[in-house]
Every structure is written in structure tokens, then in C-alpha cells.
Amino acid sequence: MNTPRPDVIGSYTVGGRMHFYGSRRTELDRAGVNMVRTLKSFGFSPGSVITNVSTTPEVIQFAPFEYAVQILGMYGTNADLSPYDAGRVESLSRQFNPVAMMGVGRETLDGLKMLGHDAARVFKGRTIWARPDAYEDVKAMPGLDARRCVLAGPVLLFDCASGNLHLDSREWAGSAEGDELRLTSRQVRAEPVVDLGTGVKARMSDVACRCGNHDAVVELL
Numbered sequence: 616m617n618t619p620r621p622d623v624i625g626s627y628t629v630g631g632r633m634h635f636y637g638s639r640r641t642e643l644d645r646a647g648v649n650m651v652r653t654l655k656s657f658g659f660s661p662g663s664v665i666t667n668v669s670t671t672p673e674v675i676q677f678a679p680f681e682y683a684v685q686i687l688g689m690y691g692t693n694a695d696l697s698p699y700d701a702g703r704v705e706s707l708s709r710q711f712n713p714v715a716m717m718g719v720g721r722e723t724l725d726g727l728k729m730l731g732h733d734a735a736r737v738f739k740g741r742t743i744w745a746r747p748d749a750y751e752d753v754k755a756m757p758g759l760d761a762r763r764c765v766l767a768g769p770v771l772l773f774d775c776a777s778g779n780l781h782l783d784s785r786e787w788a789g790s791a792e793g794d795e796l797r798l799t800s801r802q803v804r805a806e807p808v809v810d811l812g813t814g815v816k817a818r819m820s821d822v823a824c825r826c827g828n829h830d831a832v833v834e835l836l
């Protein structure tokens with residue numbers, strides 16, 4: 616079978632090594648439609664704004680999230696995951712008062728500090744999906760809803776409102792070997808993967824999540 620040509624080239628990183636990864640637009644759209652199920656568990660109002668903090672090579676993981684935001688009638692604003700763009704994160708927080716920020720990382724926290732901003736104040740009152748290198752610090756800040764987001768190969772995993780990381784089970788079969796999350800694609804993709812080691816320490820859980828999403832739950836270790 617011929618694999619279709621990718622429309623977008625992004626990347627994923629495992630063990631500090633970046634790999635290019637191509638996707639078709641339809642694959643990103645499918646991922647976005649699935650993310651709606653997780654995102655809507657928060658009950659954000661249509662018209663709300665969500666700020667997306669990511670890098671250009673992370674398009675495969677974050678473009679679907681931006682689409683999910685649009686499907687739910689919300690608006691997205693963007694900043695780079697970089698200490699030098701943390702000023703934009705702070706500025707967007709004042710201009711648009713986002714209900715949530717997706718993808719906050721160590722670079723954001725370092726940049727806010729470097730520019731003299733109090734991160735706890737910038738994030739206050741919002742849902743903040745933080746990457747593993749920033750999560751503990753964000754969780755320790757008062758007056759916000761700290762949530763996890765994790766890049767697992769070409770997939771963005773993020774907490775639902777019940778605190779579980781769902782894996783899109785139509786798109787991916789997840790397994791864990793040696794405590795590492797491994798992914799196999801289930802649909803036709805420009806770049807199918809078989810048993811891809813993601814470098815994410817996790818196991819598959821059989822918990823039935825209260826948010827109502829029946830997709831498999833990934834439990835971080």
C-alpha cells in the first residue's frame with residue numbers, strides 16, 4: 616500500500632534526539648476532533664481564549680489542539696516556548712485574559728523570571744497545562760488549576776478535568792514496556808509507526824475516567 620504524502624512536517628523528540636515527522640492535514644484534524652472530548656470536560660465558555668505555548672517543530676502535536684479550541688467556539692493565541700517569548704505570554708494574559716494556557720514549560724518560567732514577572736500572578740485564576748519540566752513549580756503556585764501536558768512522540772497528551780491523560784484510542788494503540796509508553800498507529804498515516812518508544816515513563820491504566828471519555832488512560836510513572 617502506498618503511504619499518502621504528508622502536508623506538514625513536524626517533529627518529535629525521544630531521549631533528547633529530534634526526529635522529523637510528517638502528517639497529512641486530515642490526521643491533524645482527526646486528532647483535533649478527538650481532543651475536543653478532553654477539552655470540553657473543562658466547560659470553558661464559547662468565546663473564551665486559550666493561549667498555546669509551543670515551538671514551530673511541535674506543529675504535529677499542537678495544531679490539533681488549536682483546532683479543538685476552534686471547534687468549541689473559543690479563540691487561540693500563541694506564544695513560543697522560549698525564555699525570550701515569555702514576555703508575550705505575560706502580555707497575552709493581560710490583553711486577552713485567557714481561561715487557560717497549554718504547553719507552559721521551563722523556558723516560560725525562566726523567561727518570566729528573567730523579565731521580572733511573577734509567574735504565579737500571570738497564571739492566576741487560569742487552567743495551566745504544564746510540561747513535565749514545569750509542572751511541579753506550577754502546581755505549587757496558589758490560585759490556579761495546574762494540569763499536566765506531555766508530548767509522547769507525535770501525540771500531545773493533556774489532563775482532562777478529572778485529571779487523567781487520555782490516549783486517542785481510535786488513532787493509537789498504547790502499550791508499556793519497561794515502563795516506557797510505546798505507540799502503534801491504527802489509522803492510515805503518512806508516517807505509520809509501530810511500537811514507537813516515546814521515552815515517556817508511563818503505563819496503560821484500565822481506570823474508567825469520570826469525565827465520560829472512554830479513551831485509554833495513560834498513567835505517568
Ligand SMILES: [Zn+2]
Nearest residue numbers: 775779824826
Ligand atoms: Zn477523563
